[in-house]
Amino acid sequence: MQELIQDAMQRVSNYLTEVQTRRVSPSPEALQALAELEFPMPDKGMAVAEVLRFLDEIGSPATVASAGGRYFGFVTGGSLPAALAAKQLASAWDQNTGLYVMSPIAAKLEMMANQWLVDLLELPASTAVGFVTGATMANFTGLAAARHAVLERAGWNAEKQGLFGAPEVKVVVGEEYHASMKKALNLIGFGSERVIKVPVDEQGRMRADALPEMDAMTVLCLQSGNVNSGAFDPAAEIIPAAQDAGAWVHVDAAFGLWARASDELKRLAIGLELADSISTDAHKWLNVPYDCGLVFVREPQHLVAAMTEQAAYLIESNTRDNMQFTPEMSRRGRGIEVWAALLSLGKEGLAELVERNCRQTRRFAEGLQAAGYEVLNDVVLNQVMVKFGDAEITNQVISAVQEEGTMWAGGTVWQGYTAMRISVSSWATTNEDIEASLAALLRVANELIEG
DSSP, rough: OOHHHHHHHHHHHHHHHTTTTSSSSSHHHHGGGGGGOOOOSSSOOHHHHHHHHHHHHHHGGSSSSSSSBBSSTTOOOOOOHHHHHHHHHHHHOOOOOOGGOHHHHHHHHHHHHHHHHHHHHOOOTTTTEEEEESHHHHHHHHHHHHHHHHHHTTTTTTTHHHHHOOOEEEEEEETTTOOOHHHHHHHHHHHHHEEEEEOTTSSSSSSSGGGGOOOOOOEEEEEEEEEETTTBHHHHHHHHHHHHHTHHHHHHOOOOOGGGGOOTTTTGTTTGGSSSSEEEEEESOOOOOOOEEEEESSHHHHHHHHHOOOOOTOOHHHHHHHGGGGGGGSOOOOOOOOHHHHHHHHHHHHHHHHHHHHHHHHHHHHHHTTTTTTSSOSSSSSEEEOOSSHHHHHHHHHHHHHHHOBOEEEEEEEETTEEEEEEEETTOOOOHHHHHHHHHHHHHHHHHHHH
């Protein structure tokens, strides 16, 4: 076992060194080599060392280099060294973290991470945090708490009575609400076709002057960090009005929540401390390994009521039992790497990471504009949308940049325009990475456009 672990750690080290300089997308040869994985399951097993060698030699070249500094797709963070190392140790621990009795250390670390996050993000001290797979499940979990609270007001127990015959719940979203929210609404039983959509402004922000009438049977879903523009719904204006009407307010803040870690940027996210529930991704701007999302619920009793199930063999404790805060009962200790990331960065380090990425984003925008290309959004956070001409030309540039390999960014369609979407979210991105990526992007675009 010792030799195998040492071999694995050496391969990990080699990969993390090479990923900083290799092309971002896999080469055609690496993709072709994946065909070597296509064979029937053998009758007799392969030697363990050979399994690892085979996996590394075929698998590592076929990865997308999102752990490096030049990947700007899908609001993807890297893995901080402390978080990655903690995950390796936690994998060796192999803890089922659902109950305190099954892993006291995991329960304690999630408890401390909960306290640190609430303090860092200046949320109410009562706030409970659930550690889930990502923003989709964080939205789902927050909406489950909302469903419980809203229906309880009408004398209905959603967990025991289900939704058949339940009082109607009105769900309000912005016109540009994210696909993860739509999926969560489907899963929770609210549906995505019966929602009321509020018009948005030119940056995708919900218009406070266009809100529908709300009451105690309403769930209002805001967005902090539009996935295209990075814009924030005006939470400080909308949330008090919604709560005065009795509505539950949930905020999808998959990456925008981390603006509250920065004195320079927290003005964008003013008002989130008033929300009833908030979702975010830790594997985005906190830069912990996949997969890790967080749900924050201001009044924990609603989260616990929606998530808790009892059985004779489930030995509950008088301290934190993690399964009371998440849909999963058996799960890995996601809070372990969150704790490690927060401890290694400190408040100042996390603020510096977020602010640095935002400066790098502005550098992308300035360079593209100086070259004559149109940036579509106000660059307020870490998102840049740029078009290189019409939809056909823009899509050609996106494909050519991905194939060239220096950097990777994806495409989008936003408010009628086809654009390249650049998101800077990784601790590993250096200013040199930005300059190299910008130079490659402009070279590819200019060659295509100038013929």
